[in-house]
Amino acid sequence: MLRSVVLIMFFALLALGAVSFAAGTYVNITEPYNATVTSNGSIYLGKAGPGQTFSVTISSLTTNGTGAVFSRGWNKLVVTSYPKGWVVKNSALYRSTLTIDITPSPQAANGTYKLELSAVNIGNYSKIGSLNFVAYVNITPNVFRMSVAPEKVYGSPGEPKSITVTINNTGVSDSPFIINVSGIQGVQLQPETVIALHHTSETFKYAIFARTPGRYTPTVNVSSLESPLVRKSVGINLDIKPSLLDDYYAIGQGSPIFPIIYEPSYVLMYVIGLLSKL
Structure with missing residues (x-):
């Protein structure tokens, strides 16, 4: 009997943990492609050339630990860490989608670079705080x-x-x-x-x-x-290749007396060309 109770409690805890994980706070990335990232997670964005600006866009919608939905849970997306010489423009505030623009250094060497991003619930009014994650991008001219x-x-x-x-x-x-x-x-x-x-x-x-x-x-x-x-x-x-008009121009400059005749109608043009030289 005791063993059965322990097993029931064990599986109940597992189920509760699964529900909590499924209902946890997340970030929905919509650009450069669709993906979902959770707290302290990471994502590979893709390739960009040195000096080529690229963007990361997320949805403001998310949930808290109990599964409550917040359509404007995230109010700001910021880059908290990026390579030296890069230029970053953080997102506008309180939009349904939040976009950051990132411009690598024009002199950036080929390789994979790390960016640290943070989705922020300003003032923590939704009690979800901030969600930090890492994004990687490969810098190469072969894009x-x-x-x-x-x-x-x-x-x-x-x-x-x-x-x-x-x-x-x-x-x-x-x-x-x-x-x-x-x-x-x-x-x-x-x-x-x-x-x-x-x-x-x-x-x-x-x-x-x-x-x-x-x-x-x-x-x-x-x-x-x-x-x-x-x-x-x-x-x-x-x-x-020379056009027929070029041939007639050549005739006017003293080309052969007996030119190649392409069609009967061109004979008249040839004769007119000769008469104009008289």
């Missing part, structure tokens, strides 16, 4: 993948041809990217600023051209607006 299509582009002098640049942002930063194409003699193409949010893949159109016939090997460059160390390049081929 995106890129591809370009087509790899071979054909056109005429001065004719804009569209290429497709795909950026797969595998990092946690929403920092914009810059697309630029170099290597076309006599042409200075304007860079374009685009956004591919963290953990997403986006496709962008970019127009290229050359002024004179020839074969070119331009380079498509993608870099982070915030970090020149975050960059990748892909080489493509651009084949520019």
Whole structure:
């Protein structure tokens, strides 16, 4: 009989402990991805480039030890410890979601860094105090993948041809990217600023051209607006062939007396070109 009572009490205590644990205070992280962390817990955020700003967002909702729900339990999210040279902007107060912005040093070496965060119930009016946890982030320039299509582009002098640049942002930063194409003699193409949010893949159109016939090997460059160390390049081929209009311009400059006739309608244009020289 005594043994049975002891066993009942033992299992009751276990059940009570399980309920208390399940109903304990927690933090719901919503960005850069969904996760739940408890007091003194830890979380790995992902990758960011040196100098690339990233954010951590939590929900203000939580519970206390008895399971009572507080929709605004957390009123502030702060970073209490971070590496030297980094810049931190703590969250606004009393919002339904609380966001901190963290900018690593532009000179941060590759590696995993530790941040200490604290969700705060201001004035402890909900009797849940603060919840401290640790976040880790990997600093590396390898935070995106890129591809370009087509790899071979054909056109005429001065004719804009569209290429497709795909950026797969595998990092946690929403920092914009810059697309630029170099290597076309006599042409200075304007860079374009685009956004591919963290953990997403986006496709962008970019127009290229050359002024004179020839074969070119331009380079498509993608870099982070915030970090020149975050960059990748892909080489493509651009084949520019003379247009019919160029042929007629050549005729006017004393090209062969018997030009290649492409279509009957072009004969008239050729004759007009000759007459204009008389």
